[in-house]
Amino acid sequence: MLASRLILLIMMLALSVAPLRSAVAQTFQTTAPFALLVDYESGAVLFEKNADDLMGPASTSKLMTAEIVFHEISQGRLKLDDSFEVSENAWRTGGAHSHGSAMFLEVHSRVHIEDLIRGLVIQSGNDAAITLAEGIAGTESNFAGMMTRRARELGMTRSTFANSWGKSDPNERVTPREMALLAAHIISAYPDFYHYFGEKEFTWNKVRQLNRNPLLTMDLGADGLKTGDTAESGFGLVASAIENGQRLILVLNGLKTSAERAEEARKILTWGFRSFDARTLFQAGETVGEASVYGGASGEVPLAADKPVRLFVAHGSAEKLSAKIIYTGPLIAPVEQGASVAHLKVWRGQTEVLDAPLKTSAAVARGTLTQRSVDAAIELASDLIRKAFAKN
Numbered sequence: 024m025l026a027s028r029l030i031l032l033i034m035m036l037a038l039s040v041a042p043l044r045s046a047v048a049q050t051f052q053t054t055a056p057f058a059l060l061v062d063y064e065s066g067a068v069l070f071e072k073n074a075d076d077l078m079g080p081a082s083t084s085k086l087m088t089a090e091i092v093f094h095e096i097s098q099g100r101l102k103l104d105d106s107f108e109v110s111e112n113a114w115r116t117g118g119a120h121s122h123g124s125a126m127f128l129e130v131h132s133r134v135h136i137e138d139l140i141r142g143l144v145i146q147s148g149n150d151a152a153i154t155l156a157e158g159i160a161g162t163e164s165n166f167a168g169m170m171t172r173r174a175r176e177l178g179m180t181r182s183t184f185a186n187s188w189g190k191s192d193p194n195e196r197v198t199p200r201e202m203a204l205l206a207a208h209i210i211s212a213y214p215d216f217y218h219y220f221g222e223k224e225f226t227w228n229k230v231r232q233l234n235r236n237p238l239l240t241m242d243l244g245a246d247g248l249k250t251g252d253t254a255e256s257g258f259g260l261v262a263s264a265i266e267n268g269q270r271l272i273l274v275l276n277g278l279k280t281s282a283e284r285a286e287e288a289r290k291i292l293t294w295g296f297r298s299f300d301a302r303t304l305f306q307a308g309e310t311v312g313e314a315s316v317y318g319g320a321s322g323e324v325p326l327a328a329d330k331p332v333r334l335f336v337a338h339g340s341a342e343k344l345s346a347k348i349i350y351t352g353p354l355i356a357p358v359e360q361g362a363s364v365a366h367l368k369v370w371r372g373q374t375e376v377l378d379a380p381l382k383t384s385a386a387v388a389r390g391t392l393t394q395r396s397v398d399a400a401i402e403l404a405s406d407l408i409r410k411a412f413a414k415n
Contacts, residue, residue: 051294055287056257056277059199060295063207063263063270065333068376069295077181077196078276081251082124082147082189083261084197086205087170089144092136092155093213094173103137107158109150117149117188124235126151127228138227140216144249145225146232152188163187174201177208191255199274206248206261206272220247237285238262243292250284251276258284266296299335307331311367311381312348319356319387326365326381334369334377345370348381358387 051070057078060070068074095101114130117123126148128134134142134154142151156166163186170184179201185192210217223234238245238260245264252258259276273292278284305311307330313323326348334344350365358364362383369377 051291051298053275053287053291054278054283055259055275057199057259057275058287058291059203059272059274060291061203061207061272062333062335063210063272064330065335066207066378067333067335068374069271069299069335070291071199071374074199074274075181077198078259079191079195079253079256080189080197080202080276081191081253081256081259083202083249083251083259083276084170084184084189084195085143085147085152085187085251086202086209086249086261087174087184088152088155088166088187089140089216089219090177090205090209090213091159091166091169091173092140092143093209093216095159096136096216097213101136101159103135103140105136106133107136107139107154108133109154110157112163113150113153113157117151117153119150121149123149123188125149127230128154129228140219141222141225142227144219145222145234146227147235147250149188149190156187174205178204189251189253191253199276202261202274203272206263206274209248210263210270210272217247220249221245236260236262237281238264238288238292241285241289243289245292252281252284260284260288262288262292264292264296269296269301271295298337300338302334302336303331304334305332308384310384311379314348314350314365314383315353316358316387317353317355318390319354319358320390321387324354324358324387325384327384328367328379328381332367332377332379344376350381354383354387356387356389358383360384360386 058072059074061068109128109130109132111130114128117125119125119127124147126142126146128150139151139155142148153163156163160166160169166187167184174182182197182201183194185194223239225232235250243264244266245262247263248261250260257277258281262273264271271292273288275288278287305328308327310325310327312326314326316322316324346369348365349368354364360383363380364383365381367379367381368375
């Protein structure tokens with residue numbers, strides 16, 4: 024038993040990789056400096072270009088402003104029919120005469136949260152964003168701190184925010200991958216609020232404005248989320264569309280004109296919907312692999328995903344993928360069933376195309392004294408092996 028587990032440990036330290044036939048052949052080209060196309064349900068990446076590079080988000084940062092508002096409502100700290108007063112700062116900095124996108128709020132008026140949400144996501148009102156920020160956090164600076172902290176809670180480890188509406192600032196930076204993560208979170212966590220992003224127009228203060236998302240008027244199944252543009256960042260968007268039951272999330276940025284943004288978004292979404300076949304690697308609850316357990320009644324625990332693990336394969340592609348189960352281990356007994364402990368990651372070359380969270384599908388109790396002694400010996404041997412590998 025000891026010998027077999029030592030062999031297993033050596034194999035794990037060698038990080039053997041199992042190749043998988045079939046993959047996503049990234050043949051599409053885009054003029055956008057930043058791009059990411061993701062399948063919403065599986066998280067599989069269909070296309071990426073500089074997806075982990077930092078960029079200025081422009082008004083797509085209002086997605087984080089909206090997320091905080093939705094979160095505050097879901098936690099019972101706000102209600103849609105609550106109202107905030109429009110400060111002179113919000114009116115002067117984000118209002119119509121500031122020459123940016125505005126909801127046309129009147130100074131010192133009180134506006135319901137629901138109207139501010141529509142002004143934020145449909146009209147991209149800077150005055151709506153500032154009014155929401157000041158109403159929730161007292162000052163926009165305080166709210167920007169909330170945005171960055173909330174980003175960390177959602178797993179956005181690199182994005183930082185300096186204001187609520189996307190004003191150019193060296194401290195306002197995001198990555199395409201993290202913006203796609205934010206969009207997927209909004210869609211899944213707030214189904215009662217997501218419809219605001221797909222509303223095609225909104226009238227406030229007798230001014231009728233159309234939704235700035237050009238995809239909503241195309242026959243693409245688009246139903247959200249947000250556009251943005253500044254001189255620094257160029258034209259970009261975070262979008263989502265559904266076709267035949269499949270939802271895709273698209274992030275583009277750095278384009279030269281609004282027309283180029285719309286055309287590139289249309290092309291990549293159409294390509295994404297038409298060029299791939301779904302391949303299910305594992306069904307929900309099916310054992311994907313095992314994680315080693317230290318000091319347990321069993322030396323390993325099975326791992327499974329909560330939902331089907333799927334890849335999307337380009338038509339006719341026979342490219343190889345590499346896959347690993349990643350976790351910090353061995354796990355220490357006792358181990359609870361349903362604990363999130365690992366990820367199944369799949370790469371095409373250096374590009375990660377899938378990151379599927381894995382949970383323990385069984386519990387492992389603490390082992391007997393003899394079992395713990397054996398594990399202690401293995402752990403000692405593993406230290407020697409690690410040191411030997413480090414020297415080489």
